[in-house]
Amino acid sequence: MSEQASPFVSYKLTGDVALVELDDGRVNVLSHEVIAALHAALDRAEHEARAVVVTGRPGKFSAGFDLKVMQAGPEEARDLFRAGMDLFLRQYEFPIPIVAACTGHALAAGxxxxxxxxxxxxxxxxxxxxxxxxxxxxxxPTSVVTLARDRLSPRHVHSSVLLARLYSPEAATDAGYLDWVVPAEELDEAAAAEAAGLAGNLSIKAFAATRRIIRGPVAKAARNMLDDDTKSFTVGLET
Structure with missing residues (x-):
């Protein structure tokens, strides 16, 4: 049974897999309310699941941070940036596997x-x-570039970070944003099957310990950059 963590975030546990779905009826922006609800869903998953699937609404995974907040003023923008990065780094270091079912557009923070x-x-x-x-x-911000260098293909870091290159889902597999694509009607099943396989095949203790080894140094470096990144974060520079 699906439960609403907030008006826009739902949570459903099936076996060992927690499904976390964001659907705001529009473009799936990340606001403080949504970020808090995603944290709450991860809190539950950490205690009762062995893998997580995060997904969006059809055609829209996430358009990034809520522009209404980002354009409200410098402090509002910095607060939302910091909240979002805290969520992303929590996921980056999460003690159980997270599978993304990318339903469509995923821009900026998405x-x-x-x-x-x-x-x-x-x-x-x-x-x-x-x-x-x-x-x-x-x-x-430097912390985001650090994550991009770790997770994107080295051949695409320059184009992605500096040239703002946008990719189709198929091309995004080469860039490193996605691992593979499937027909839209098969996405939910494919992501659930992948998560169930990870939940069943991995030792979660070994996964969490190895996660700390492989991602700990990058996460620590990114976190150490966050205070300076937040202070210098700006929106809408002159083009």
């Missing part, structure tokens, strides 16, 4: 969200995926 999941399965639909910050007058 692309960062994908980078912080373990396995990313995409729907083969017309969609754009990527870090478009420099195209909209924003400087990518």
């Amino acid at each position: 692309a960062i969200w994908l980078m912080c999941c373990d396995v990313r399965v995409g729907a083969d639909v017309q969609a754009k995926i990527g870090l478009n910050e420099t195209a909209i007058g924003m400087v990518l």
Whole structure:
């Protein structure tokens, strides 16, 4: 049975897999309310699941941070950036596997969200995926660039970070935002099957310990950058 963690975030436990779905009826922006609800869903999953699937609404995984908040003023933008990065880094270090079912567009913070999941399965639909910050007058914070260097293909880091290259789901598998794509009607089943396989095949204790080894240094470096990144975070630089 699906339960509403908030008006926009639902949670459903099936066997050992927790399904966390974001659907705001529009483009799935990340607000403080949504971020808090995603934390609450992860709190539950950490105690009762062995793997997680995070997904969006059809055609829209996430358009990134809520622009109404980001454009409300410098402090509001910095607070939302910090809240989002705390969520993403929590996912990056989460003690059980997280599978993303990318339903469509994943832009800016939506692309960062994908980078912080373990396995990313995409729907083969017309969609754009990527870090478009420099195209909209924003400087990518050092902590985000650090994550991009870790999770994206080295051949695509420059294009993704500096040139704001956006990718189709198929091309995003080469760039490193996604691992593979499936027909849209098969996405839910494919992501659930992947998560169930991880839940059944992995030792969660060994997974968590190895996670600390492979991702701990990157996460620590990114966290150490966050205070400075937050202070210098700006929205809407002149083009």
